[in-house]
Every structure is written in C-alpha cells, then in structure tokens.
Amino acid sequence: MAQREPGFETLAVHAGSPPDPTTGARQTPIYQTTSFVFDDTDHAASLFNLQVPGFIYSRLTNPTVAALEERCAALENGIGATATASGHAAQILALFPLMSPGDNIIAANKLYGGSINQMGHSYKKFGWGATFVDPDDPDNFKAEITGRTKAIFIESLANPGGVVTDLEAIAKVAHDAGIVLIVDNTMATPYLCRPFEYGADIIVHSTTKFLSGNGSSVGGVVIDSGTYDWFQNDKYPSLTSPAPEYHGLTFAESFGNLSYTLYGHAVGLRDLGASQSPMNAYLTLLGIETLPLRMERHCANAQVVAEYLKGHDAVSWVSYAGLKEDKYHDLAARYIPKGAGAVFTFGLKGGFDTGIAFVEALELFSHLANIGDSRSLVIHPASTTHRQLTEEQLIAAGAGPEVVRLSIGIESIDDILADLAQAFDRCATASSG
Amino acid sequence: MDHDTYTDDYIRGILRETRTIGLVGASANWNRPSFFAMKYLQTKNFRVIPVNPGLAGQTLLGETVFGSLTDIDVSVDMVDIFRNSEAAGLVTDDAIAIGAKIVWMQLSVRNDGAAKTAEAAGLKVVMNRCPKIEYARLSGELSWNGFNSRVITSKRRRM
Numbered sequence: 001m002a003q004r005e006p007g008f009e010t011l012a013v014h015a016g017s018p019p020d021p022t023t024g025a026r027q028t029p030i031y032q033t034t035s036f037v038f039d040d041t042d043h044a045a046s047l048f049n050l051q052v053p054g055f056i057y058s059r060l061t062n063p064t065v066a067a068l069e070e071r072c073a074a075l076e077n078g079i080g081a082t083a084t085a086s087g088h089a090a091q092i093l094a095l096f097p098l099m100s101p102g103d104n105i106i107a108a109n110k111l112y113g114g115s116i117n118q119m120g121h122s123y124k125k126f127g128w129g130a131t132f133v134d135p136d137d138p139d140n141f142k143a144e145i146t147g148r149t150k151a152i153f154i155e156s157l158a159n160p161g162g163v164v165t166d167l168e169a170i171a172k173v174a175h176d177a178g179i180v181l182i183v184d185n186t187m188a189t190p191y192l193c194r195p196f197e198y199g200a201d202i203i204v205h206s207t208t209k210f211l212s213g214n215g216s217s218v219g220g221v222v223i224d225s226g227t228y229d230w231f232q233n234d235k236y237p238s239l240t241s242p243a244p245e246y247h248g249l250t251f252a253e254s255f256g257n258l259s260y261t262l263y264g265h266a267v268g269l270r271d272l273g274a275s276q277s278p279m280n281a282y283l284t285l286l287g288i289e290t291l292p293l294r295m296e297r298h299c300a301n302a303q304v305v306a307e308y309l310k311g312h313d314a315v316s317w318v319s320y321a322g323l324k325e326d327k328y329h330d331l332a333a334r335y336i337p338k339g340a341g342a343v344f345t346f347g348l349k350g351g352f353d354t355g356i357a358f359v360e361a362l363e364l365f366s367h368l369a370n371i372g373d374s375r376s377l378v379i380h381p382a383s384t385t386h387r388q389l390t391e392e393q394l395i396a397a398g399a400g401p402e403v404v405r406l407s408i409g410i411e412s413i414d415d416i417l418a419d420l421a422q423a424f425d426r427c428a429t430a431s432s433g
Numbered sequence: 434m435d436h437d438t439y440t441d442d443y444i445r446g447i448l449r450e451t452r453t454i455g456l457v458g459a460s461a462n463w464n465r466p467s468f469f470a471m472k473y474l475q476t477k478n479f480r481v482i483p484v485n486p487g488l489a490g491q492t493l494l495g496e497t498v499f500g501s502l503t504d505i506d507v508s509v510d511m512v513d514i515f516r517n518s519e520a521a522g523l524v525t526d527d528a529i530a531i532g533a534k535i536v537w538m539q540l541s542v543r544n545d546g547a548a549k550t551a552e553a554a555g556l557k558v559v560m561n562r563c564p565k566i567e568y569a570r571l572s573g574e575l576s577w578n579g580f581n582s583r584v585i586t587s588k589r590r591r592m
Binding site for chain 2: 002003006010011014015016018019020021024026046049051052053054055061063065066067069070073074077078079080081082083246247248249250253254255256258261262264265
C-alpha cells in the first residue's frame with residue numbers, strides 16, 4: 001500500500017517535532033546549550049569527520065534549530081535546510097557553497113531594498129559580483145550570464161511591489177546555463193507557493209516574517225531541493241573538489257544530494273558563524289504551527305484592503321496581484337492561486353510629503369520596518385527601508401516617492417479599514433486647511 | 434514491485450531483520466561513501482563484512498576483507514552493493530547463491546533485471562538508496578543536521 005503523504009497543515013504542526021526522544025516532551029524543547037558531550041575520543045573524531053550525525057557545538061547544529069530546519073524543509077518539500085541568524089545571513093549562506101572570488105550572480109532588480117544593498121555593495125568585499133535585471137522578461141537574465149555566473153536570484157513575490165515572478169521560465173534560463181536558481185520565498189511563504197515545483201534549486205526565507213508571524217524573532221533559512229547534480233559541470237568546486245580542512249573529503253562525492261546542506265553547516269555556519277539561536281528557532285516553530293490559518297486571513301484581509309484602496313479618491317494606483325486588472329494577475333493565478341499575499345504598495349496622490357503624513361496619521365497600523373507580522377504594518381519605503389537606493393533604483397524597485405507599503409495583519413477587517421479611512425481624512429483635512 | 438518509491442515500513446522491516454551485511458565495493462579510503470556507511474552501520478550494531486578483491490585479507494574497521502561474497506564464512510542477511518548498476522547483476526547472483534535475504538543497491542545503482550531475478554528467488558530488493566541514510570532518516574538522526582526525514586509521528590522516534 002502506498003504511504004500517505006501528510007498535508008501542508010499537518011506538516012506545519014508536526015514536521016521536525018516528534019516527541020523528545022529522552023523525556024517524551026511533546027512540544028519541542030529549547031536546547032539552550034552551547035555544547036554537547038562526546039561519548040569518547042573516537043566518537044568526537046567521527047563527529048568532526050562528519051562520519052556520524054550528532055551534535056558538537058550550537059554554532060554548527062542544535063536540536064531545537066534542527067527541528068526548525070526540518071520543518072522548513074518539509075514545508076517546501078526540500079531535502080534539508082540550514083537555519084541562520086537572519087534572512088540576510090540566509091542569502092550569504094545560500095551563496096557560500098556556490099561562489100568563489102570573481103564569481104557573480106544575476107539578481108532581479110525588484111527585490112527587497114536591503115537585499116539590493118547587500119548584493120550590490122557588501123558582496124564586493126567577498127569578491128562577488130551582482131548584476132540586476134528586470135525579472136519581467138526572463139531573457140534579461142540570459143543576456144547577462146557569463147562563465148563566472150553561479151546563480152540567478154529572484155523573489156517569488158517581490159517586496160515591496162507585489163511583483164509575481166515567472167519561476168518556471170527563469171528556472172529554465174538558469175538550467176540551460178548549468179547554474180542554480182535561488183528563490184527568496186519570504187513574501188509568498190510555502191503556503192502560497194512552493195518554488196521547487198517550478199524548478200527552483202535553492203529557497204531562502206527570512207523566517208522573521210510570516211513564518212515566525214508574530215514579530216518576535218529575527219531568523220532565516222536556506223532550503224535545498226536536493227535535485228541539482230553538482231557534478232554536471234565544474235562550476236561548484238566547493239562541493240565537487242577535495243576540502244583540505246576535512247582531509248581531502250569531497251562533499252558532493254561523500255554526501256551526494258545531502259552535500260549542499262551539510263556544507264552549509266560544516267563550513268558555512270562554522271566559518272561565518274551566523275547561526276540561529278535555539279530560542280528564536282523555538283518561537284519560529286510556534287509561529288509556523290499556525291502559518292496556514294494566518295496566511296488565509298492575511299490574504300483575505302489584504303484583498304479587501306486592496307479593493308478599498310483601488311476605489312479611493314486619494315489613491316493613484318494599487319499594486320496587488322489579487323486585483324483583476326493588475327499586471328501580475330495572470331502570473332498570480334498560476335503561481336499563488338490561494339492568495340496574492342499580504343504585502344503590497346499603493347501610490348498616494350501628492351507624493352513624498354503626503355506619504356509621510358499618511359503613515360504618521362495611522363493608529364492601528366504600526367509604522368516600522370518589518371513585514372509579515374500578525375499586526376498590520378505600514379512604511380514609506382522612499383524615506384526608510386529603501387532610502388539608501390538611488391532615485392533610479394527606487395523606481396525600479398517599486399519604491400518611488402509616492403509609494404506606501406502595507407503589510408496587512410490578521411486583525412478585524414473593519415478595524416483595518418477604519419484606520420485607513422481616518423488617516424485619509426486627516427491627510428485631506430491637513431492639505432485643505 | 435515498485436522500485437521508484439518504498440514505504441517506511443518496508444525499509445524499516447528490512448533494517449530490523451538484518452544483522453549481518455556483506456558490503457561489496459568496500460574502500461579503505463576513509464572519505465569514500467562505502468567507508469562512511471560501514472563505520473556508521475557498525476555503530477548501530479550491524480556486523481558489516483567488507484568485500485573487495487583488491488583488499489582481500491586486509492583488515493578494515495576491525496573486519497577481515499573478503500575477495501568475494503562466496504568466500505564469506507558466516508551467514509549474510511543483506512548484501513549492500515557499492516558497484517555500478519551493471520556490475521550489480523553479478524553481485525546479485527552471488528547474493529542469491531550465498532542465501533542472503535536482501536539485496537540492497539546504493540544511491541544511483543539500479544538494475545531492474547537483477548531485482549527481478551532476486552525477487553523470483555525470494556529475496557527482498559532495495560535500489561538507489563543508502564542503508565546508512567535510511568537508518569539515520571528513520572531513527573531521527575538525519576534530522577539532527579536539518580534534513581527532511583519525512584517522518585510524522587506522535588510517538589517517540591525509534592528505528
């Protein structure tokens with residue numbers, strides 16, 4: 001008899017979290033410890049040589065963090081995951097097994113502004129290059145690929161613009177060039193979209209957002225599909241040539257399709273040190289239990305708010321793929337049919353100053369630099385998250401001066417609409433008086 | 434039987450009924466996958482008898498290496514094949530000849546003809562899997578490194 005495949009909602013509650021083997025504790029315990037004892041020196045040697053699984057030091061692996069890793073891998077239907085201290089750390093960890101100095105990536109120009117900064121500026125310090133292209137035409141990636149290009153990096157649902165990316169077409173461009181496609185799936189979450197089904201090789205998340213869901217814990221995760229054949233070319237020597245510090249072990253040979261994730265822990269976290277804390281992993285695990293329920297409500301509320309804004313006189317445009325007339329509506333129907341997410345932007349008639357006034361007039365929405373909280377959030381990207389970008393980059397990233405970004409929470413929809421209405425009224429009164 | 438997917442019960446049953454493994458294609462090189470598998474399975478109380486004609490008579494992880502399966506002087510429950518898919522055919526014939534109960538072909542090793550022959554002779558067959566990974570997956574140890582075990586249970590995990 002075929003084995004039952006558990007549903008997404010079941011995985012969200014159970015994956016990675018069977019009862020504790022020693023105590024029977026049903027909720028995953030917080031293993032708040034730096035280190036783990038060795039049975040004897042031979043055991044220690046086997047652990048350091050990666051010959052037997054086991055815990056050494058929480059910078060590398062930790063049982064609570066491992067539960068989060070397995071939960072995330074299960075939700076994305078990947079083979080394994082590496083949890084990190086933040087979403088930004090996840091992006092570096094994702095690239096670390098793939099890149100050498102002189103290599104580059106091709107990234108979408110519609111990304112979270114912080115990612116554009118990280119890739120465009122700080123990556124240079126590793127000798128890594130980043131070229132940004134408009135993801136609306138998959139051929140734009142193809143045109144920029146060189147012999148030193150090691151990955152394409154996109155967001156499935158881009159922050160902040162509500163841009164839906166054609167995953168399948170871009171995966172084909174990557175695979176035709178023999179390189180991996182990395183997808184940041186933070187905004188969609190695996191509840192709305194599972195990029196591995198469309199050919200992505202690696203997924204990254206800022207778990208800070210919808211996965212944790214309650215604004216409590218910064219964290220990230222890198223998930224491997226386990227389907228990329230590292231030996232298909234010579235582009236990834238970190239995995240396919242001997243590692244001197246592991247006495248000549250070749251990761252992809254010894255560990256096959258587990259190698260990328262093992263490298264993420266045994267080299268990435270070992271040397272970059274951006275590990276997630278057990279406490280944050282625990283809080284994120286708690287959050288993920290309710291991810292499907294929250295996402296349903298987030299999306300339902302966001303759809304109502306988008307339609308409300310679309311009909312409002314003070315609003316010049318709304319960029320939400322859930323709206324029928326939206327440019328990305330067809331792609332949304334294909335890739336995120338259960339809902340177009342809860343983060344989107346709209347334009348205020350009046351521009352930069354009106355944007356600031358509107359944000360400051362809101363009383364239920366919290367003015368802060370995060371998304372995916374259970375609370376409704378608002379920000380004016382041009383004056384905050386995206387302020388380090390040039391004017392040209394701001395517009396390309398969908399964060400022009402008139403743009404307001406909302407992250408719609410799971411509060412009563414009537415209260416969310418009432419807060420927006422009173423803020424519009426106060427802005428109107430201020431500008432007429 | 435279907436050799437694209439196996440149920441956890443099928444794999445668990447095989448690992449539970451196995452005590453002695455003849456490991457064909459054993460390596461003395463510590464970073465070869467066959468060495469990893471042998472060392473790990475020994476820690477789980479399997480007796481692993483290495484087979485490699487080039488190393489016959491040498492000692493590997495405390496066990497004497499045999500030149501072929503048919504030279505082994507004790508009863509072997511499972512034959513674990515670290516050879517290519519074609520070579521797995523002749524190894525399977527030997528496995529049947531020595532009365533093994535299970536033929537297990539490693540990741541990327543698959544020989545459907547050999548599988549049919551083994552099954553007709555009453556053996557169980559697993560292909561394109563690794564017993565180390567399967568043991569670690571079902572026992573929960575693979576999860577320690579962030580891997581997806583695909584096991585959902587409200588009971589304490591055990592092999």
